[in-house]
Amino acid sequence: MKKKFKIEVDCANCAAKMEEAVKKVEGVTDATVSFMTQKLAIEADDCRFDAIMAEVVKACKKVEPDCEIYLK
Amino acid sequence: MTKKQKIMLLRVVVAAALTIILHFVPVTGAMQLLLYLVPYLIAGYDVLRKAFLGIKGGQVFDENFLMAVATIGALALGSYGEGVEVMVFYQIGELFQSYAVGRSRRSITQLMDIRPDSANIERDGEIEEVDPDDVAVGDVIVVRPGERVPLDGQVIEGASTLNTSALTGESLPREIGVGDEIISGCVNESGLLRVRVTKCFDESTVSRILDLVENSSLKKARAENFITKFARYYTPAVCAGALLLALVPPLFVGGWLEWIRRALTFLVISCPCALVISIPLSFFGGIGGASRAGILVKGGNYLEALADTRTIVFDKTGTLTRGVFAVSDALPAPGVDAKALLETAALAEIYSNHPISRSLREAITAPLDANRVDEVREIAGHGLTARVDDRLVAVGNARLMSQLKIAFTPCEKPGTVVYVAENNRFIGAVVISDQVKPTARRAIDRLRAQGIRTVMLTGDAESVAQAVGETLGIDFIRAELLPEDKVKNVEALLKDQRPREKLAFVGDGINDAPVLSRADIGIAMGGIGSDAAIEAADIVLMDDDPAKISLAMRISRKCLRVVRENIVFALGVKAACLILGALGITGMQAAIFADVGVMVLAVLNATRTLVPVKDEA
Numbered sequence: 001m002k003k004k005f006k007i008e009v010d011c012a013n014c015a016a017k018m019e020e021a022v023k024k025v026e027g028v029t030d031a032t033v034s035f036m037t038q039k040l041a042i043e044a045d046d047c048r049f050d051a052i053m054a055e056v057v058k059a060c061k062k063v064e065p066d067c068e069i070y071l072k
Numbered sequence: 073m074t075k076k077q078k079i080m081l082l083r084v085v086v087a088a089a090l091t092i093i094l095h096f097v098p099v100t101g102a103m104q105l106l107l108y109l110v111p112y113l114i115a116g117y118d119v120l121r122k123a124f125l126g127i128k129g130g131q132v133f134d135e136n137f138l139m140a141v142a143t144i145g146a147l148a149l150g151s152y153g154e155g156v157e158v159m160v161f162y163q164i165g166e167l168f169q170s171y172a173v174g175r176s177r178r179s180i181t182q183l184m185d186i187r188p189d190s191a192n193i194e195r196d197g198e199i200e201e202v203d204p205d206d207v208a209v210g211d212v213i214v215v216r217p218g219e220r221v222p223l224d225g226q227v228i229e230g231a232s233t234l235n236t237s238a239l240t241g242e243s244l245p246r247e248i249g250v251g252d253e254i255i256s257g258c259v260n261e262s263g264l265l266r267v268r269v270t271k272c273f274d275e276s277t278v279s280r281i282l283d284l285v286e287n288s289s290l291k292k293a294r295a296e297n298f299i300t301k302f303a304r305y306y307t308p309a310v311c312a313g314a315l316l317l318a319l320v321p322p323l324f325v326g327g328w329l330e331w332i333r334r335a336l337t338f339l340v341i342s343c344p345c346a347l348v349i350s351i352p353l354s355f356f357g358g359i360g361g362a363s364r365a366g367i368l369v370k371g372g373n374y375l376e377a378l379a380d381t382r383t384i385v386f387d388k389t390g391t392l393t394r395g396v397f398a399v400s401d402a403l404p405a406p407g408v409d410a411k412a413l414l415e416t417a418a419l420a421e422i423y424s425n426h427p428i429s430r431s432l433r434e435a436i437t438a439p440l441d442a443n444r445v446d447e448v449r450e451i452a453g454h455g456l457t458a459r460v461d462d463r464l465v466a467v468g469n470a471r472l473m474s475q476l477k478i479a480f481t482p483c484e485k486p487g488t489v490v491y492v493a494e495n496n497r498f499i500g501a502v503v504i505s506d507q508v509k510p511t512a513r514r515a516i517d518r519l520r521a522q523g524i525r526t527v528m529l530t531g532d533a534e535s536v537a538q539a540v541g542e543t544l545g546i547d548f549i550r551a552e553l554l555p556e557d558k559v560k561n562v563e564a565l566l567k568d569q570r571p572r573e574k575l576a577f578v579g580d581g582i583n584d585a586p587v588l589s590r591a592d593i594g595i596a597m598g599g600i601g602s603d604a605a606i607e608a609a610d611i612v613l614m615d616d617d618p619a620k621i622s623l624a625m626r627i628s629r630k631c632l633r634v635v636r637e638n639i640v641f642a643l644g645v646k647a648a649c650l651i652l653g654a655l656g657i658t659g660m661q662a663a664i665f666a667d668v669g670v671m672v673l674a675v676l677n678a679t680r681t682l683v684p685v686k687d688e689a
Contacts, residue, residue: 010170012349013135016300034289035349036177036356041290062129065122 001049005040007033007060008068018067021059027052040069073171080167087115087160095153108152116143116159133307135343142339146660149333158340158664165668169349172675176353176682180360186238186257186278188222194266204256204273215265221258224276225267227251232263239281240615241366257281280606284368288359289352291371295635296351303344310650314338317654330656337653340663341646346671350638350678357681358631364684366614367624374610377593378628381574384519384621385562387587388530388540390580391597392618393506397427399435400507401485404500413500417492419445420458420465428488431504432467451475455490466493473498486539505536508543511619516544518622527565529558558587566592578621580605595621623685631681638674645670 009015015035022031027045034041044052057069073081090111099107113120116139123140131137139162146155191204192214199214204222207213212228215221221234233245236258245261248254254267256278273279318335322328355372362369369375389395402410418436421429422445433440447459454475455468466476473480473491480498483489487505491498516526527548530537537551550561566575577584577591580598585608588594596609598616606612613620649666652658658666 011135011166011345012173012352013300013303013344016303016348017131019300020304032290032292034352036173036289036352037286039286039290041287063131063134065125065129 001046002041002043003049005042005072006070007038007040008070009033009035009038009064010066011035011064014064014067017063018060021063022056025052025055025059028056031056074174077167077171077174080163080170083114084160084163084167087111087156087163090114091153091156091160094156105147105152108147108156112143112147112156112159115156115163116140119159119162133311135307135345138307138311138339138342142336142660145332145336145339149329149336151333151660154660158660161661161664161668162340165345165664165671168668168672169345169675172672172679173349173353176357176679179682180356186220187282188220188256188278191222192216192219204276207269207273209269209272211269213267213269215260215267217260217262217264219260221254221256221260221267222276222278223256223267223269223273224254224271225269226253227265228268229266230263232265233261235259235261236615239277239366241364241620242615242617281363281368284370284606284612285359285363288369288371289356291373292352293355293372293376293635295376295632295639296355296372299344299347299351299639303348306344307342310338310342313650313654314342333659334653334656337658337660337663338650340660341649341653341667343667346642346646346667346674347639349671350642350674351635353675353678354631354634354638354681357679358627358634361682361684362624362627365620365623365627367620367627368606368612368614369624369628370610370612374593375628375631377574378576378611378625379632380572381524381576381593381625383525383527383565383569383573383575385527385529385565385575385577385587385591386546386618387558387577387579387584388528388532388537389506390616391578392512392528392544393508393540395506395580397431397488397504398507399431399502400487400505401503402435402500403481403483403485403503405481405498408499410500413492414502415440416460416463416465416494416499417467417490417502419460420448420456420467420492423448424450424456428490428504432490432502435502463494464496466496467491486533486535506532506540508540509616509618511617513544515618515621516546518619519625520545520547522622522625524625529553529561531555531558555583555586558584559590562587562590566590576611576621578618580616595624627685630685634677634681638677641677642670642674 012035015033019031019033022028027048028042030043032041053071060067060069094107119136119139122136126134126137143155143159188204190201191207192199193202193207194212194214207223227248227250231249233247235245237243239257256276314335317338318332322331355375358375359369386392402414404410404413414435418432419440421432422440422442444461445458448456450456454472457466466472467490478493478496478498480491483501485503487503490502490504492500519526526546528541528546529550531553532551534551537549541549562577569575574592576593576595577587578595578597579588585604588596588608593611594609595611596605597613645666649663653663
């Protein structure tokens, strides 16, 4: 399943690092973080999506404590 | 400025002022350090906090951590002023970056500000203002003059002119009336319109365009990926360099403190921000600028590929030509007036619905009087005969002339030739052909001036293709192709290319989806309202003006030039700082100054991509 989330991240390098971190989360097939549009696009396992997203948020907070992911 | 930025500005100003005052305060030792810690913490407490959180999370090469180490190091070495100044400068840089990025983000969003706020729905004779999302297919909406059309639909009452410039970049208004399809995002200029909605908001043109532009930054260009990858290795490498610099030379020459100071300078330069920020900003600006000109680019990678394009393959019908038939030539027999020839042909064809007949009638501006025509007899596959003002007129192809045993002068011109005879005497021929778009010639000229090889593929007859190709000055022409032959031709051309060269295919999105996706870049034309084109193509030209292709190329080249400038410039300055820092020529202050300066210049340079490129060769 592909989904997009609004995010808040202040520096471009942090966005790049977040992208790396999200890609490494288990169950995530692909992910992109756009610093310019402040969006996270993620493709992940359908049945565990919510659990995966929780992991994703954790991974992002680890690389950039000030970032925000709006899970709607 | 956002609230966050305002607070930051205040912190930076206060810290800077305190640092300046402290320069003149005659205290020394622990008291001096204590005083300097005040502006240091005001400016950099969040850096320290994030550095601490970073270490906890195992993020050693985080720029906050590096800044913290460098400044605390400076304070520890007794260079209080230096440590504080570096922190203040770093924060000024961050503030500027966030402000500049926010500004260009906003200006691009404004460029694409075509989202309608509300729709006036008509329910039981009353007009009610609702969210466009709440309007269903089949509902009737009212669009007043000056309002933006909120949803795609069909006009059921009223006539007006539409300003499509927000969508197409075309400033000439479009005339519309009852029965015409209108698309969301246009501005109604003059009359009141009642419109039956044909697409819900999510599927309307406006939503699809906005979606496309927003998603474009998720498809990253090679240059952007290169830089983020580079940043991943750069920071650790510089840190390793700093460690070596602090440990190795003093073993041989001594002077530990001096070498540690130089190592701290390294840490200041190790932050890759200037590089990492300017690349996506440039691409985003380029894509935003292009969409203002009516060119939708689906990703930075396509903008990058377009700049490397050396071959452009065109589909003929609908792309270079209008795809509509019209009279292109009248060849009267000796002693016959061309106007009379056309009028006779048009009158004889007055009742016919054949496309050829329609184009004959459209060639006459004066109204045609149907009372002058009777006894029309259609001869399938040949043409027709009719009585016009007591003259027996025959209009049709060569076979009709032969059948009626009328002597005629065969015409070799490309296109469909219609022969006309009056009372069994040949009075001339009319040539009907597809019309080359008025801007096609200029489009091809400009591309050739940019060193682009042009190719035309068509399913049309050889003679027609040659004629069009010659008028436009196209380099290679392949005619009489089936749709699958087009794919094969494009594949052969792709094989012929040198590495890194790219090939673009331009089509009108009808029947050429396979070729659009096979080429390095698929460019669809006249994308407004055509789902297939928007789906299959990488770049969508909102109007069907082929001259937009050279404009798109120029935008892409400018964007890539800015990207390259920034990469070379930022890397160059960093390298220079590293060398000078290692030699002890520049200190921390110079390093942070250079670093922030590079970032500011790179960001300003990146915002150049927002400035529209002039549409001239």
